[in-house]
Amino acid sequence: MKAIPYGKQNITQEDIEVVVDVLKADFLTQGPRIAEFEENFATYIGSSYAVAVSNGTAALHLAAMALGIEPGDRIITTPITFAASANCVLYCGGEVYFADIDPETYTISLEAVEKLLKAHPKGYFKGIVPVDFTGYPVNLEELKKLANEYGMWILEDACHAPGGFFIDSKGQKQGCGNSNYADAAIFSFHPVKHIASGEGGMITTNSKEVYEKLLVLRTHGITRENLIKDFPNPELQGGWYYEMQELGYNYRITDFQAALGNSQLKRADEGLERRQEIAEKYYASFSENKGIKVQKRSKDAYNAHHLFVIEVSDRKGLYDHLRVKNIYAQIHYIPVHLMPFYKKFGWKEGDFPNAENYYKKCISLPMYPSLTNDEQDYVIETVKSFL
Structure with missing residues (x-):
């Protein structure tokens, strides 16, 4: 692949x-x-x-x-x-x-x-x-x-x-x-x-x-x-x-x-529609997997899905495994308050536990309109096989 x-x-x-x-x-x-x-x-x-x-x-x-x-x-x-x-x-x-x-x-x-x-x-x-x-x-x-x-x-x-x-x-x-x-x-x-x-x-x-x-x-x-x-x-x-x-x-x-x-x-709506299709497939594939947490969905909010983020306990392990399989997932984001520059202002680990806990587990899977169905299937299978 x-x-x-x-x-x-x-x-x-x-x-x-x-x-x-x-x-x-x-x-x-x-x-x-x-x-x-x-x-x-x-x-x-x-x-x-x-x-x-x-x-x-x-x-x-x-x-x-x-x-x-x-x-x-x-x-x-x-x-x-x-x-x-x-x-x-x-x-x-x-x-x-x-x-x-x-x-x-x-x-x-x-x-x-x-x-x-x-x-x-x-x-x-x-x-x-x-x-x-x-x-x-x-x-x-x-x-x-x-x-x-x-x-x-x-x-x-x-x-x-x-x-x-x-x-x-x-x-x-x-x-x-x-x-x-x-x-x-x-x-x-x-x-x-x-x-x-x-x-x-x-x-x-x-x-x-x-x-x-x-x-x-x-x-x-x-x-x-x-x-x-x-x-x-x-x-x-x-x-x-x-x-x-x-x-x-x-x-x-x-x-x-x-x-x-x-x-x-001119193609914005077309791209948005494809992002929703990709997101739906991810949600359906991971919904019953207890080792994966997905972002909340709400009837009152329409997610434009620039990213599709999941949380897993062994994030580093999954990240490395995906790269070996030629899947270049990314991490979004390192909490800003833990950047060395912002620590100079007095921010420190423990200040924002939800953000810090999220960061330890988050990983962004491939999400873009030209992602093919076969490529997404490969991503899903690779994630599941690791877990």
């Missing part, structure tokens, strides 16, 4: 052709494909605005800036995520606090968040960054109640979850990233994600103020719009004129990345 990775991009001939068309056109960056991608992505997600940037980490950083993190502000996130979900707070001079995960969904525990909030005076925390881990949606309606009570904003990390949703108290589907209950959300277009553009990211929001701020921040803080009216010498303001109004960054995406992303977006 050829090598089977945990995740993999699917590039079609149509994808290649749209990128070649851009390479032959006049714009490689800051061209028309970016605005087209932003408009189509906002429509797909259900948000009012979308801003494309160079990667998911840049999206987190700019969104955090646009939401107003200032030095010393305290922000809550989950320890089971990629480090960027926490790092974006430090980029802005803020302080990171963690809340433990729900041991069944693997997403941030709202009970743990509430406990943390109650242990401090109102106003102590400025915001929270929940993560739709594996594609499982955090119930942002419930989280929003806490955020409103304690005066916090919400920045949803939906990198794993385009197409995922939860059912709110009114029976309405709330798509991950639609910003109906969050102030902004972010996505990644890394090759193993649902939509691949090589690198790339997107910020979605329903706030015009946040949107306009993002547009300036992604391009060095420079703008030709809303110019300062008290410029001392109007004769120096011609068609060339622009202003740097804030300290921004060069977080622009290229036109050919946007074209690739837009082409991939």
Whole structure:
């Protein structure tokens, strides 16, 4: 059996052709494909605005800036995520606090968040960054109640979850990233994600103020719009004129990345449907195996399944066994608070037992739309034979 990775991009001939068309056109960056991608992505997600940037980490950083993190502000996130979900707070001079995960969904525990909030005076925390881990949606309606009570904003990390949703108290589907209950959300277009553009990211929001701020921040803080009216010498303001109004960054995406992303977006629902088929087969195959724990399923949550995670007691043994069999499973993630860098802030083993227990047992099995039925059967058989 050829090598089977945990995740993999699917590039079609149509994808290649749209990128070649851009390479032959006049714009490689800051061209028309970016605005087209932003408009189509906002429509797909259900948000009012979308801003494309160079990667998911840049999206987190700019969104955090646009939401107003200032030095010393305290922000809550989950320890089971990629480090960027926490790092974006430090980029802005803020302080990171963690809340433990729900041991069944693997997403941030709202009970743990509430406990943390109650242990401090109102106003102590400025915001929270929940993560739709594996594609499982955090119930942002419930989280929003806490955020409103304690005066916090919400920045949803939906990198794993385009197409995922939860059912709110009114029976309405709330798509991950639609910003109906969050102030902004972010996505990644890394090759193993649902939509691949090589690198790339997107910020979605329903706030015009946040949107306009993002547009300036992604391009060095420079703008030709809303110019300062008290410029001392109007004769120096011609068609060339622009202003740097804030300290921004060069977080622009290229036109050919946007074209690739837009082409991939057309197949997003098809890919999502295939991920559900793969997940259903995994669930059915492992449901009666007492040596395997699977992520919780709920009628009120639609998991977009960027990942399919199982827990086993001998995780290292299974990991090594799969690699011998040419199956390259992965571990998501080492708890952020146990990274050497974050330990410098005083975080230590034992702080978040649910997250730490999960990490000792978790392993991500292959999950991507082009995974064949035969390949998945081979993965399932190999896991079962080890156990």
